[in-house]
Amino acid sequence: xxxxxxxxxxxxxxxxxxxxxxxxxxxxxxxxxxxxxxxxxxxxxxxxxxxxxxxxxxxxxxxxxxxxxxxxxxxxxxxxxxxxxxxxxxxxxxxxxxxxxxxxxxxxxxxxxxxxxxxxxxxxxxxxxxxxxxxxxxxxxxxxxxxxxxxxxxxxxxxxxxxxxxxxxxxxxxxxxxxxxxxxxxxxxxxxxxxxxxxxxxxxxxxxxxxxxxxxxxxxxxxxxxxxxxxxxxxxxxxxxxxxxxxxxxxxxxxxxxxxxxxxxxxxxxxxxxxxxxxxxxxxxxxxxxxxxxxxxxxxxxxxxxxxxxxxxxxxxxxxxxxxxxxxxxxxxxxxxxxxxxxxxxxxxxxxxxxxxxxxxxxxxxxxxxxxxxxxxxxxxx
Ligand code: PLP
Numbered sequence: 001x002x003x004x005x006x007x008x009x010x011x012x013x014x015x016x017x018x019x020x021x022x023x024x025x026x027x028x029x030x031x032x033x034x035x036x037x038x039x040x041x042x043x044x045x046x047x048x049x050x051x052x053x054x055x056x057x058x059x060x061x062x063x064x065x066x067x068x069x070x071x072x073x074x075x076x077x078x079x080x081x082x083x084x085x086x087x088x089x090x091x092x093x094x095x096x097x098x099x100x101x102x103x104x105x106x107x108x109x110x111x112x113x114x115x116x117x118x119x120x121x122x123x124x125x126x127x128x129x130x131x132x133x134x135x136x137x138x139x140x141x142x143x144x145x146x147x148x149x150x151x152x153x154x155x156x157x158x159x160x161x162x163x164x165x166x167x168x169x170x171x172x173x174x175x176x177x178x179x180x181x182x183x184x185x186x187x188x189x190x191x192x193x194x195x196x197x198x199x200x201x202x203x204x205x206x207x208x209x210x211x212x213x214x215x216x217x218x219x220x221x222x223x224x225x226x227x228x229x230x231x232x233x234x235x236x237x238x239x240x241x242x243x244x245x246x247x248x249x250x251x252x253x254x255x256x257x258x259x260x261x262x263x264x265x266x267x268x269x270x271x272x273x274x275x276x277x278x279x280x281x282x283x284x285x286x287x288x289x290x291x292x293x294x295x296x297x298x299x300x301x302x303x304x305x306x307x308x309x310x311x312x313x314x315x316x317x318x319x320x321x322x323x324x325x326x327x328x329x330x331x332x333x334x335x336x337x338x339x340x341x342x343x344x345x346x347x348x349x350x351x352x353x354x355x356x357x358x359x360x361x362x363x364x365x366x367x368x369x370x371x372x373x374x375x376x377x378x379x380x381x382x
Contacts, residue, residue, distance in 0.1 A: 013334060013335050017202075018200050020202060027259045051265065054176060057211075063209075069193065070206075076190040079231070081106040085108045088139045088166070090139075093117050118300055121142075130161075141171070144172065144306050145174075149348065173194040174194075177197075178276070178307065178356075205261050280307040283358065284351055290362070298311065309348060311347075331367045
């Protein structure tokens with residue numbers, strides 16, 4: 001006979017999901033109401049207002065997509081790309097590669113520039129690509145590359161696109177609420193994020209925002225958006241006007257997950273967005289100093305390191321996976337592995353949202369030290 005699932009209680013310090021605050025969990029357990037109930041409409045309106053604040057935008061088209069970050073990504077590409085559109089894609093890790101996939105699946109032509117994993121997107125290469133192709137319609141890049149822990153200069157990259165009359169799609173899945181992301185000031189056109197990173201919400205929701213310029217391009221499409229579910233022209237009717245009526249059924253929103261998003265947004269607003277950025281930065285400084293004390297080095301140069309995703313080099317002779325297994329087993333603490341070319345070479349320590357607190361940093365440092373010491377002791381005995 002099956003029984004209710006009781007998950008182990010973990011401290012989540014990997015690449016996401018991050019620790020979910022009890023207030024957010026409690027919000028998600030409240031009574032389910034109808035997704036067209038006027039009370040739900042009022043709450044959705046508040047979600048949109050608070051999302052505009054965290055995205056630092058006035059964009060009317062700011063809303064949560066009812067699916068994870070990958071759906072927010074697809075929403076931006078599917079709506080903005082028409083077959084034959086040329087899109088400049090910057091790849092410096094796993095998620096830039098996914099952008100290229102999206103462009104091609106939408107019938108676009110991807111012009112790719114690559115930077116080494118662990119390096120930032122190079123604005124000079126972007127300038128050069130625009131100089132070589134005068135028909136690029138869109139620039140796409142990842143602001144915070146979760147696979148490597150690198151921040152790219154979104155302001156500088158967007159400026160180049162603007163000079164070349166191209167729209168800008170930005171992956172902000174890991175950056176939103178963790179580091180400054182100034183959608184309007186930097187003139188970003190389509191930005192997508194995820195609920196489970198620095199917002200510390202349940203996984204499964206993808207906040208997105210689209211500029212007026214982006215909405216004009218979508219409004220003047222010659223072809224239908226290939227995805228019915230993600231077609232903004234249809235989704236808009238569902239997310240516009242709240243209790244005043246006029247909302248029309250498109251899909252059934254994940255009602256309780258949106259209560260959770262509402263609560264996590266309330267918490268970000270209570271703390272203050274800038275204080276949230278500062279807390280991520282402070283936790284990161286504490287972690288880096290502690291790692292140095294136990295003889296561990298960072299992969300990424302200090303000038304472009306993300307505070308919320310720390311790529312730590314695995315020392316020679318240490319079994320990367322065994323360390324992660326040890327701290328999960330002995331301390332219920334999760335950290336992440338390297339991906340792709342970095343598999344086995346780095347650990348990824350997430351300081352996202354609720355995970356970015358001094359007590360968690362101290363806990364992680366002591367568990368990591370213990371796991372490495374344990375391996376050294378075993379190899380000494382052997
Ligand atoms: N983009 C980046 C930079 C990510 O880190 C992730 C997830 O880790 C995604 C996109 C995809 O988000 P999700 O796993 O919520 O679909």
